[in-house]
Amino acid sequence: MTDILHIVGGGMAGSEAAWQAANMGITVVIHEMRPKVETFAHQTGLLGEMVCSNSFRSDDDEQNAVGLLHWEMRQASGLIMQTADKHRLPAGGALAVDRDHFAQAVTDAILAHPNITVEYGEITELPADGHWIFATGPLTSTTLGQAIAKETSAESLAFFDAIAPIVYFDSIDMSKAWMQSRYDKGDTEEERTAYLNCPMDKDQYEAFIDALMAADKAEFHEGETAGYFDGCLPIEVIAERGRESLRFGPMKPVGLTNPHQPDVKAYAVVQLRRDNKLGTLYNIVGFQTKMKYGAQVDVFKTIPGLENASFARLGGIHRNTFMNSPTLLDDQMRLRSAPHIRFAGQITGVEGYVESSAMGLLAGRMAATEMLGGSISAPPNTTAMGALITHITGGADAKTFQPMNVNFGLFPLVEGLKGGRRGRKDRYKAYTDRAKLDWHAWLGASTLDAA
CATH class of the missing domain: 3.50.50.60 (FAD/NAD(P)-binding domain)
Known part of the structure; x- marks a missing residue:
């Protein structure tokens, strides 16, 4: 041995x-x-x-x-x-x-x-x-x-971690969404269009926050008191810190121009990143969540471009030990x-x-x-x-x-x-x-x- x-x-x-x-x-x-x-x-x-x-x-x-x-x-x-x-x-x-x-x-x-x-x-x-x-x-x-x-x-030390959902590309409405990396970062056209963007105006954002806050969430088991890791917070936890928090976090609209409406500045933007080489799967960036599965589908389908989204995987939360x-x-x-x-x-x-x-x-x-x-x-x-x-x-x-x-x-x-x-x-x-x-x-x- x-x-x-x-x-x-x-x-x-x-x-x-x-x-x-x-x-x-x-x-x-x-x-x-x-x-x-x-x-x-x-x-x-x-x-x-x-x-x-x-x-x-x-x-x-x-x-x-x-x-x-x-x-x-x-x-x-x-x-x-x-x-x-x-x-x-x-x-x-x-x-x-x-x-x-x-x-x-x-x-x-x-x-x-x-x-x-x-x-x-x-x-x-x-x-x-x-x-x-x-x-x-x-x-x-x-x-x-x-x-x-x-x-x-x-005693066992722990925190809670969350997973973001993954969407099938062919279920995304590209008449509303567009491809662009923030600030057009990247040396090639492929890199500069590596992210898929779904824009929201103020009313759409407010409706999304309302739906997010009202959605059914997964509850911890009795006695579980561990906190979250700040680098991977569920979006609903971020939203609880203030209605504008997501707009200055994973949904920030800066560095992006909507080619469908180039003169209209989005109030918030949901970004998705390619998840596989084929480009058939995209994960929703920063959208870790503890919402129950049914609630996730309802809430995420309020996002412009994702109204008919089909999910390869929904998000979830789990306990991590360190x-x-x-x-x-x-x-x-x-x-x-x-x-x-x-x-x-x-x-x-x-x-x-x-x-x-x-x-x-x-x-x-x-x-x-x-x-x-x-x-x-x-x-x-x-x-x-x-x-x-x-x-x-x-x-x-x-x-x-x-x-x-x-x-x-x-x-x-x-x-x-x-x-x-x-x-x-x-x-x-x-x-x-x-x-x-x-x-x-x-x-x-x-x-x-x-x-």
Whole structure:
């Protein structure tokens, strides 16, 4: 057992961890409970399945922290980013992928690797010895969650996450909707028309808000008191903060011109993003919801252009589990009470596909290096990955620890730069320039240390 790296969970973090370790010569076994044990959110038994969205967010590696994280993973030959690049869809300045082809490609790559095997079945206990990475994600099974809580003597921490609906393109009325990326972002015509837009005037918007607020919502079970992750709020929760909130959030009308009525400024705009390469499916951007299914159909069909919409998938809400990593994990992502076990992915308290995959990348490299008799330090906190791992393993306040996306607020300041909004472009460029130098240095040193 000791010469095999066991990885529990075949999502993005687990798949990335397996890929990194296997490429360093380690024999890896992935334990994936699907499809034998299903979850609320997953639709298939494929590895690396995207659940909530098909977007990896901004791909700008000079002005955006998540774009920088993309760059760092590419430099480390990350499976997730390699696969995303092969199956990307036009999405303006964002990196979006065909989710079905993406998951199939991740699965094919893992199954074809000579150092990796996959065993299907649920792991319900923490092992007493061996080399293990738990990357079970936010939908960790109840039984395993209880085992983790027992080992860590901690109450389960959780938040609620929501999924947006997906619409069939051929059911959208294109005499009302049009194709355009906000501010015409993108280098090609395909990218500049990557989003589908449905405009609303003031009366239509007000009627939509009324219908949204009155709709039947899914209720939490008794005793569930977890909050929401701010980066993935249900639209009705946003609307409850004020009737104009959605108009300044996912329904903002800026940067768009309706070719059907070029002289009329929309009061609000609902955007849909292509969800597959064929262009037959579009997801409603930012429309995560906890409305009941029937209510979703009624409310969303009030949107101009979606009156006759047919839905490939409706939205929903589910409970996500994460650990209080600052108190439980060391800087090698090992469980302090059982250092033969590492954790990776969303369960560690990072939020987002890319962040989860990045923590899988680090966990896989760290575990493999240790098994090979080498040593590896965490990347410096001046890099995107280093900033994330520093945050979850000690940089955050354990008493208020909550899931976190990568952002420049996690990075140490660059000396000599002025603050304020006017200097933000130069400041972010300075962050990314420094990060790229430090990431290359860390990659080179860690490779030598492992050898």
